Amino acid sequence: LAKTTQPISMDSYEGQEVNITCSHNNIATNDYITWYQQFPSQGPRFIIQGYKTKVTNEVASLFIPADRKSSTLSLPRVSLSDTAVYYCLVGEHNYGQNFVFGPGTRLSVLP
C-alpha cells in the first residue's frame, strides 16, 4: 500500500504559481499518481494523472522525477476559485482500498 504525504495546508496569492508536492516513497512499479480537487460541499473532481516525467492539461501540470518517489502538482496563476483541498493518490487501479484519499492539502488563495 503506497502511502502519500502532503502538506496539510498552503497559502498563496492570486496570480501566483502554486506547487504542491506529494511524497510516495514506496510507490510500486505499476502505480499511477492521480490528483483530485475538492471544493467545500462538493465531491472531489479529477485534475490530472501521470506515471512518469511530465503531464500537462488545461488545468495543471504534474511533474514526476525519475525515481517516482514524489510528484508535484503545479497550478499556474491561481485565482480565488482555486481555493480547495487537493488530494494526491497512488495506486495501480483507480479504485479500492489501495486508492487512498489522505487528508489532502488545503490551499487558500488570498486576494
Added chain:
Amino acid sequence: GAGVSQTPSNKVTEKGKYVELRCDPISGHTALYWYRQSLGQGPEFLIYFQGTGAADDSGLPNDRFFAVRPEGSVSTLKIQRTERGDSAVYLCASSPGGDNEQFFGPGTRLTVL
C-alpha cells in the same frame, strides 16, 4: 449533460434506525463507487460496482452496511441500526470503466442523533 446525483442531500436519523441513500450515476457509466467522508478527512472507499455486481466491497466497515445496484445503474447504500459514528458525508462516484477518472456526486450528509 447531467452529472452524478445523490438523494437525499441531507438525512437526519436517530440511533438504531435504518437508512437508504441513493445514487444516480452518469448515464452509460458501468462503474460506481461509494465513499464516506468525515470532517477534515479525505473520502474513504466503501464499495465498487462494475455493472450489477460488487467488484470490491472490502471498504464496508461491517455487516450493517450493504449496497446494491440491481440494474447496473442506480445504486442504494443501506445502513442498518445506525450509530452516531456513522455520521458523515456519503459520496457516490461513477466512471466509464473501472480504471477511468471518477465523477463524484455532491454527497448525502448523514447525521445520526
